[in-house]
Amino acid sequence: MYNLGSTGLAEAILQTMDQPLLVLRDDLTVEEANSAFYTLFKVDTEETRGRLLYELGNGQWNIPELRRLLEEILPQQSVVEHYRLEHKFPEIGKRIMILNARRLPPEGDRPELILLVISDRTETEQARFELEGYVEFGEKLIDSTREALLVLDWDLKVVRANRPFYDAFQVSPDDTKGRLIYELGNRQWDIPRLRELLENVLPNNNAFDDVEVEHDFEHVGRRVMLLNGRRLDHLDLILLAIRDVTEQRRMEKERETQVGELHHRIKNVLTTVDALVRRTLRDSGSLEEFGRAFESRLGAMARTQDLLVRAPRGSVDMSEILRLELQAHGGREGGNFNLDGPAIALPQDAVQAFAMAVHELTTNAVKHGAFASPEGRIDIQWTVQAGEGGATRVMFRWRERCPIITSAGRTGYGSRVLEAAFRHTLKGSSRLTLHPDGAEFSAEFQL
The missing domain is CATH 3.30.450.20 (PAS domain)
Structure with a gap:
């Protein structure tokens, strides 16, 4: 060698x-x-x-x-x-x-x-390959997340944002990357609560979860957001996840309102049923008579509740109540009864009272008036006028025409229902007149 x-x-x-x-x-x-x-x-x-x-x-x-x-x-x-x-x-x-x-x-x-x-270089190359894999995985994870995500550096400048962020807040990548978060969208993100989270909470706690923030944005309007933040110390980065819960909060409030309305409605129904039982029992001569009368009135209540459930915003058109009750007792519109009047949306608190009054009028027509005779008919008309303070004044007229009219001979629960409905609940007045060819009931009330 x-x-x-x-x-x-x-x-x-x-x-x-x-x-x-x-x-x-x-x-x-x-x-x-x-x-x-x-x-x-x-x-x-x-x-x-x-x-x-x-x-x-x-x-x-x-x-x-x-x-x-x-x-x-x-x-x-x-x-x-x-x-x-x-x-x-x-x-x-x-x-x-x-x-x-x-x-x-x-x-x-x-x-x-x-x-x-x-x-x-085997281990170095392997480490580089794995690092590239992690970077790719992170980028694809961010892009595939349905929530809006921002990756910030420690100076609070945007390193990366995902597509849901751009779509939700209507900003472009060119106007986002490299910009201070508070400057985004013409300083729309300069939100005091967000500043507090990023500048005070996150440096001390490394994370914050589900912090609710409300803010009005120029292009997308008011938004309710849940913010989650993580400080990635080994990468000198901050991950900010933004979940838009605006619609969820709206639905929750709507649900609360509906539950409150349902509770109120059930309470009113139970109160009405209790009154029906007591007064029908008082005016009935026998248990059989009580059963028939109570079943009829309870059916009227059920039909009204069905209208309320199906009605938008809890209001029901007055003609629907009349038509449903009259048809339930064999009435045929254009045949033995006719309706003539403008559309009037009765509010929820007026629907039950008006429906029970119509039920009593219809029951009386079946027993003693127009519906007791094949030749009988009922003409129902109503008009509206402007009342005080922007209210609507309703004039209602029920006119029966039949060969023979019979009287019950006493003032019963039906008459008291009419009086209570129009004078007390609807804050109006009413009058019943018996003509030779049939009964006439007129009322005025305000909505």
Whole structure:
């Protein structure tokens, strides 16, 4: 072997290098290898020194790209740097290597040599690959999230935003990325509560969850948002998730209102049923008479409740109440009854009272008036006028025409219902007149 240095300095340097190094002769046999080479590639001195490089490790180094470097590229130039080589070794697996090769011209009795330094980049490349994978995963996760997301740096400038953010708040990437969050959308995001969260809460607690913030935005109007923030210390980033709960809060308030209305309606129904039972029982001569009368009145209540359930915003058109009750007792519109009047939406608190009054009028018509005779008919008319304070004044007239009219002979529960409905509940007045050819009931009330 040839002495690489008279003082052994070169040998010492060779052996202390932490990167694998080979010294090759011009015929590509191994002159020397350092300990880093033996350790990494799990070979020993005897099977390495003096052997052709391609024969090392039972032919493991017979690599086409290595041959190209040593036999084609290096002869044309004295130095080759950063030559990438990938190869799978039987014992140590796949390796990613960066090769630096240098030709040393002959000097004295030393022939030409080749220095081949091998930098193992396998773990570095793997780490880089994994990091790129994590970055890609993070970006796709942000983009696939349905909630609006902002990634901020520690100066509170936008590093990244996802598509739901751009869509929800009608801003563009060009007007968002790199901008201070408070400057977004013509300073629409300069929200005091958001400043407090980002500047005071997050630095001390690393996170905040489900903080509700309301704000009026120029383009999208008032929004109710739940904000969640995380400080990512190892990346010097802040993750801000924004969930728009405007519609959810609206529905919750609407549900609360509906539950309140339902509770009020049930209370009123139970009160009305209790009054029906007591008064029908008082005016009934027998249990059988009570059963028939109570069943009829309870049916009228049920029909009214059905109208209220189906009605938008709890109001019911007056003609619907009349039509439903009259048809329930055999009436035929255009036949034995006629309705004539403008559309009037009765509010919820007036519907039940008016419906019960119509039920009593219809029941009396069946027992004693127009519906008791095949020739009888009922003409119902109403008009409206402007009342005081923007109220609507309703004039209502019920006129029966029939050959014979009979009187019940006493003032019963039906008469009291008419009186209570129009005088007390509807704040109006009413009058019943018995003509020779039929009864006439007129009333005025205000909505």
